[in-house]
Amino acid sequence: MLLAQKGHEVLLVDRASFPREKTCGDGLTPRAAETLRRLGLETKVASCSHKVKSARMYSPSGQTVTATFASMVHHLPPHGYVISRIRLDDILCQEAQKAGAGFLPGTKVEDFLWNDGTVQGIVARSKGSIRKLRANVVVVATGASMHLPKRLGIAPASPYDVLAVRGYWEGVEGLDDALEFHLPPQVSLGYVWLFPESKDIANIGICFYRLFGAKHPMPSRAMKHLIESYPNFRKRLRHARPTGKVKGYPIRTDFPKCPILGPGWLAVGEATGLVNPVTGEGIDLAMESGELAAKALHKALKAGRLDMQALKSYRQDMNRQFAGMFRGLRIIRSLIIRPKALEIYIRQANRHPGLFRRVFRIMLGAAPVYEALFPSTWWWFLKP
Ligand SMILES: Cc1cc2nc3c(=O)[nH]c(=O)nc-3n(C[C@H](O)[C@H](O)[C@H](O)COP(=O)(O)OP(=O)(O)OC[C@H]3O[C@@H](n4cnc5c(N)ncnc54)[C@H](O)[C@@H]3O)c2cc1C
Numbered sequence: 001m002l003l004a005q006k007g008h009e010v011l012l013v014d015r016a017s018f019p020r021e022k023t024c025g026d027g028l029t030p031r032a033a034e035t036l037r038r039l040g041l042e043t044k045v046a047s048c049s050h051k052v053k054s055a056r057m058y059s060p061s062g063q064t065v066t067a068t069f070a071s072m073v074h075h076l077p078p079h080g081y082v083i084s085r086i087r088l089d090d091i092l093c094q095e096a097q098k099a100g101a102g103f104l105p106g107t108k109v110e111d112f113l114w115n116d117g118t119v120q121g122i123v124a125r126s127k128g129s130i131r132k133l134r135a136n137v138v139v140v141a142t143g144a145s146m147h148l149p150k151r152l153g154i155a156p157a158s159p160y161d162v163l164a165v166r167g168y169w170e171g172v173e174g175l176d177d178a179l180e181f182h183l184p185p186q187v188s189l190g191y192v193w194l195f196p197e198s199k200d201i202a203n204i205g206i207c208f209y210r211l212f213g214a215k216h217p218m219p220s221r222a223m224k225h226l227i228e229s230y231p232n233f234r235k236r237l238r239h240a241r242p243t244g245k246v247k248g249y250p251i252r253t254d255f256p257k258c259p260i261l262g263p264g265w266l267a268v269g270e271a272t273g274l275v276n277p278v279t280g281e282g283i284d285l286a287m288e289s290g291e292l293a294a295k296a297l298h299k300a301l302k303a304g305r306l307d308m309q310a311l312k313s314y315r316q317d318m319n320r321q322f323a324g325m326f327r328g329l330r331i332i333r334s335l336i337i338r339p340k341a342l343e344i345y346i347r348q349a350n351r352h353p354g355l356f357r358r359v360f361r362i363m364l365g366a367a368p369v370y371e372a373l374f375p376s377t378w379w380w381f382l383k384p
Contacts, residue, residue, distance in 0.1 A: 119264030165248030166205030328369020
């Protein structure tokens with residue numbers, strides 16, 4: 001959209017026909033709200049979303065702690081949204097077309113056109129026929145799919161260290177304007193989310209961390225077990241009914257290990273492993289990486305140079321914006337998977353709201369990780 005707005009010729013190619021479903025928790029963080037605002041799309045997205053103003057955490061023993069986004073993130077909007085991906089992605093796709101981008105739906109990119117090691121376009125299949133499309137530069141935005149990274153020779157050996165599964169329930173009790181994060185004993189090495197889509201519809205999901213070769217149950221079985229045996233959900237879902245199928249998908253969180261640009265191509269979003277390794281949230285980061293890519297490409301296209309040297313600023317901007325954050329989030333994840341540490345954290349966070357706000361701000365990528373090292377963090381953590 002941004003490149004089309006600047007007058008460049010852009011063609012979007014997607015194997016799906018829009019509007020299309022995408023397996024997701026549908027949660028937009030305040031960071032995502034801020035990007036939508038910058039893109040001039042927040043009002044449109046807000047009109048078909050459920051606005052959320054706080055985050056709530058439930059500990060393994062059932063303690064809860066809540067904080068408003070307003071108290072956590074001062075430089076971002078004091079809210080986020082929950083919106084189904086059928087709607088959100090369709091809005092983004094339509095806005096790009098309004099800005100002048102072309103769109104080929106139902107068209108799978110199978111390979112690249114190569115010339116002497118440089119990508120010069122794509123080979124795409126649509127309704128059984130193959131098309132070759134030339135381009136000055138190809139932007140790979142294919143999410144967690146490994147097909148095109150394999151073609152580029154950049155697919156990591158074990159790309160997925162998070163697996164998430166979600167379903168929708170209608171008639172859920174006790175929904176308000178909070179994104180809920182539950183840590184029930186039923187789920188080890190992960191967490192459960194309950195995001196309100198409306199006053200009585202919730203997107204409920206489990207995020208499993210695939211660490212230390214951990215074996216997790218089949219996602220749909222894990223979800224069934226959770227709904228039936230977790231007291232909080234048993235109570236709140238007693239009159240609820242599932243709508244649609246429970247679906248799962250692996251998530252890439254391997255930024256910044258993977259190459260993100262090469263001769264004639266660059267990658268954005270989850271195709272660069274840019275998904276928060278603690279929360280599994282990546283819509284906000286995907287949109288931000290799209291902005292950075294558009295900035296670098298606009299500059300390079302204007303200068304008439306698309307070589308690696310000209311696009312180097314994209315790699316630098318991506319590292320500046322996300323590398324430190326990802327290092328810190330991995331440290332946080334290694335702490336929160338220890339139930340004892342987590343229980344102490346939630347108990348202390350209940351006594352000292354500043355502790356909850358600080359850790360949550362960092363988890364959402366809304367504050368630098370070094371804030372965890374401030375003396376007040378340790379004071380709140382250890383104070384009786
Ligand atoms: C169960 C689950 C829950 C999640 N919950 C959240 C959440 O609540 N909040 C959040 O911020 N993030 C969440 N995420 C992560 C989020 O979905 C991703 O980070 C985000 O969608 C990445 O955006 P993207 O544009 O990079 O890729 P995608 O949104 O995956 O889009 C990739 C597009 O590429 C197309 N495509 C793929 N391969 C090809 C090909 N060969 N040819 C043509 N087209 C192709 C696909 O059809 C798709 O339209 C969740 C993920 C999962 C699996």
